[in-house]
Amino acid sequence: MATECHTPLRFGFQPKIIVDFNGGEITSDPGLLLLRQFDGQLSLTKKLWGLFNDWRNPDLIEHHTHEMLCQRIYQIAAGYEDCNDADLLRTDPTFTTIVGKPDPLASQPTLSRLENHADWQSIVRLRDLYLKWFVQYGYGRREVPKEILLDCDATDDPCHGQQVFAFFHGKYGQHMYHPLFFFEGHTGCLLSARLRPGNAHAAQGIPSELRRLVPIVQRRFPNSQISYRADAGSAVPEIYTTLESFGVLYAIGIASNSVFKRRIERWLKQACRKYARTQKAVKVFYSFRHRAKSWRRQRRIVVKIEVSALGSNVRYVVTNRPGRAQEIFHWYDHRGECENRIKEFKLDLLGDRLSCHLYRANAFRLQLHALCYQLLSLFRRHVLRRTELGRGVRHYNLINLDSPLV
Secondary structure (H helix, E strand, C coil), X not given: CCCCCCCCEECCCCCCXXXXXXXCCCCCXXXXXXXXXXXXXXXXXXXXXXXXXXXXXXXXXXXXXXXXXXXXXXXXXCCCCCHHXXXXXXXXXXXXXXXXXXXXXXXXXXXXXXXXXXXXXXXXXXXXXXXXHHHHHCCCCCCXXXXXXXXXXXXXXXXXXXXXXXXXXXXXXXXXXXXXXEEEXXXXXXXXXXXXXXXXXXXXXXXXXXXXXXXXXXXXXXXXXXEEEECHHHCCHHHHHHHHXXXXXXXXXXXXXXXXXXXXXXXXXXXXXXXXHHCCCEEEEEEEEECCCCCCCCEEEEEEEEEECCEEEEEEXXXXXXXXXXXXXXXXXXXXXXXXXXXXXXXXXXXXXCCCCCHHHHHHHHHHHHHHHHHHHHHHHHCHHHCHHHHCCCCCCCCCCCCCCC
């Protein structure tokens, strides 16, 4: 950021000598210019034009909404997640160059007013934008992926103070929001980020998001198999039927119950006897058909039984995927990658900094962080993976553009 100027020192004995401590316009974030060049080639943030409903008098506007949105997205990318940082960065040469405005950029009060006046229509448009970025640039024009993988998971977002719809959640033991995320498992791109109240059920909003996402993805990738992977929070009948209606293959964790325990009792005993005989860890896979009272049809349950010195561990997955039980569990076990993407979102971009009072303002903030995440995700996919640096790193966090490596 720009340094403050200091009064030059003049020497009385030699008026021609002046000691000046003014370093001029200095910036610490020049790496953002590389990201801005990539952004400009694909015209990503350019598509922010007209997405935000502006309530202001056009004759009195000094900072246009698309400029402020771009300013906030790039500040988040550089690690300045709060509007307060804008007061120091509004004259920073890197950010003025990125926004394309020589005058000082928007200040903290102006950006805060933007957040608190965001309406739901504008929020939905921003949400749709980064999905369009994935549809257009997640894969190359000539790439035909064999599978488009929808990874779904929720996370906790701790709240402090009297924030609207912040409720206590027993599982996490805190007052919080409960945002929901969809990622594309093979590219790491973000498909949806949806803010939910703190007391929302794990499955709340998933069926409606599937009905929105799947048709869009199927139109873009008509020859690719759409698959869905999630933990037991998605184990509800409406999600099964929604996925099956679109022809989506799924594997979803499901909690144990008395029926399941009776069905696998014989297999578990066999595994325990084998471990007692060999003293070596045992891992076996089975499957059976099951129909719960709330289901309209039977579905396949695959089982993983592990017995070791630590005891026994039994896991269940409900699925319509073809193949052996072991293959399905191997595919399902990679679901943890979705949690890694959420960690990137929260730790690298501080996407859980939803500190506004209004629920709608926090929903808007979440979309700003989502846009920033998608911009960086596409950048590392199309640029860094084609460089020597990118090829040497298989699973890397979102790039810190201030790093001398970049």
